[in-house]
Amino acid sequence: MDEATLSQRILDAYDDLTRRERNLADLLLEDPDTLVLKSATDLSAQAGVSKATTARFFQRLGYPTYKTAQKIARSDEAGGAAPKLPARAAQRKAGRGDLAEHLANDVQNLVRSIEALRSDELARAIQSMAHAEKLWVVGFGDNYPLAHFARALLIRIKADVRMIPIGGFSVPEEFASIQPTDAMLALGIGRKTRSLRSIMRSAVHSGAQVIYLTDQASRGGPDVAHVTLRCRTRGISVYESVAAPVSLITYLCSALALKLGATAIDRLQFIENIHDEWGDLVPGDL
């Protein structure tokens, strides 16, 4: 197996590609399956490029012909399609194509996750957050950075966004302020703690709306959450991939901003002004 993978080859050759070839390259990087599934003619059409260009493209990549490339891709797909043991002692040398694999994996996680989301559930989640008086963001352990991230987005458009756990404060005392008019965004990617479960249960019990963002290995259910949103988090190497959760959180927050409308925009603007007045560095400058 000295043959490089498609994505690897593309990345290696990227700087030498012409404009139209780059169209093809981007398309294939975003969805490597295209090579396996589609014909060269289709691919050309999709990229808005002539068939001639497609043929030349694959030759430049080092394949003798398109068909050859497709054949190789197919056999690869069939052969060792699942090099997927996350915790396996990684044998792969930290060479170049590693990056291509990582990219392909994250793109796939992203696409598959979003595809699988049900729009009515999303709508309900956004609705809940929009109507909530207070927002709670919960993330223990590995989810703590994610929670922090989510809160950073939310606090720009909502006035009262609380985080759990926080500082070194005792969780129950903080949590006691929860009300039926509140909504909670609970993050449960990867390892879940008992505290998470407890809090979610209590929140549901208190009458607050609970949105649970988790991975595919998780149960969910009406006793812990009103809406459960699942993301793919499969990682290639030692770590899970959080590209999909992060993207989803960002989406949720911007959808929420749009729903809130003027209120949110004003708040954003206000915050912006404060930053300016305080003389934080301008964007771009270092």
Add this chain to the structure above:
Amino acid sequence: MDEATLSQRILDAYDDLTRRERNLADLLLEDPDTLVLKSATDLSAQAGVSKATTARFFQRLGYPTYKTAQKIARSDEAGGAAPKLPARAAQRKAGRGDLAEHLANDVQNLVRSIEALRSDELARAIQSMAHAEKLWVVGFGDNYPLAHFARALLIRIKADVRMIPIGGFSVPEEFASIQPTDAMLALGIGRKTRSLRSIMRSAVHSGAQVIYLTDQASRGGPDVAHVTLRCRTRGISVYESVAAPVSLITYLCSALALKLGATAIDRLQFIENIHDEWGDLVPGDL
């Protein structure tokens, strides 16, 4: 002031650029000051491109001539250096295809970011981190969650990973422990603070290796960082997209884990065991 900034124009036109023009584009994105400081002839030489190409490049970008572009850049630099309103009021309606758009945007950010990364720089970054005695992760403001995230990954494979800012501790006192044998991962996505710049400068000065992870609007340079890694962060709506930075951080850390080899694996395993013993995990279960 309805004129877009140079970086913005480049990004907008990026797909229409030819090969040589992209050389110029990449150069200018990495260091926008070039336009202000250098002559078109120098710029051409540096990009390995003829002067004619440079002239035409600026015309394609919408400037009448190179001189005009330079003039505008200079006045921007002097005047109110912030022509870039991050909080542009989003007019788009919260329709359905929104999600698809969001996804497409994030995927593109991901792919384009990875394409643009230079593998030798990546290698250097990983090398630095691997050899470092202590690792420092720096992230102010919006970058704080990202820093937290990075640290969460790193602490599983390296014994001494410090974060700045932390808790409510005074930064200089913490930072004082830095040594020439250390490495620093500095995060500068979006708004950069003075503190960030100061810390990076001091770190470089102290002899530590500094890796700067930022967006495309940023300058970078040897006085603040040894390696600068750029990500696309364009967002569709009110927020920037951090899919690419998150993905890159994950990649860096797993590459680092691989490079460290057994040491890292052992540590991971050890942590896993502790989690098990403490019984705080309910894998999959909630």
Add this chain to the structure above:
DNA sequence: CAATGAAATTTCAAAAATGCATCATTTATT
């Protein structure tokens, strides 16, 4: 096993891109 037809490749001429050389303008020097 030839005929068939869809699909991929190659050919070739048009279009685009690029660099060289030249020209116009600005800037520096005496």
Add this chain to the structure above:
DNA sequence: AATAAATGATGCATTTTTGAAATTTCATTG
């Protein structure tokens, strides 16, 4: 102020890129 030097724009010749059409390949069928 006159002249030299430098810089950027532009015309033109050459090279590269590109798509339409012709040709070839290849699997399938009669």
